[in-house]
Amino acid sequence: MKQAIATPNIAARAPSSRQSAQATVWTLFEVIASQGAAFVTFAVIAHLIGPVQFGTFSLALTLLALVTIVQYYGFADAIVQRSHVDGEFLDTVFWCDVFLAVLIVVITQLAAASLAVLFKSPPIEPLLRILSFVCLLQAFVAVPTAICRRALYNRMLTIRTLAASVA
DSSP states (O other), X not given: OOOOOOOTTOSOOOOOHHHHHHHHHHHHHHHHHHHHHHHHHHHHHHHHHOHHHHHHHHHHHHHHHHHHHXXXXXXXXXXXXXXXXXXXXXXXXXXXXXXHHHHHHHHHHHHHHHHHHHTTOXXXXXXXXXXXXXXXXXXXXXXXXXXHHHTTOXXXXXXXXXXXXXX
16 A cells, blocks of 8 residues: 655646746746855865866866756656646656666766766866766755745745855
């Protein structure tokens, strides 16, 4: 016997104009503030570690971002877009995201040495190997984040993102 998973506002319902407007404002604030925090963080890191190391770090982050686009815009978006979502669907999305994350980690581990040679940057290999594990962390938060996006809890998501940016 399967037990139902308690999730907030999982049934499809049309948001009010006020809810949509608030969600839009919070999302806009999140984008502006997180980009500003990222700029400051990168400026401080660039100053502390020097241009060569910063370039290596930036290259590793860029390569990883390209690989994780599929994960970020993948299965979790179906939670937001589907008209009906139940516990079984959430389980499926979660395990698909975890599987995809493991696949990304494995591919990155296998390709790290080749990418280091391709970009003539040996220090990028260990960076890629370590940073690839962020994909697993991303997989664990994808479903709860999608549930919050579906319910238009953008204020909470913005606060979470900004707290993470500051930390």
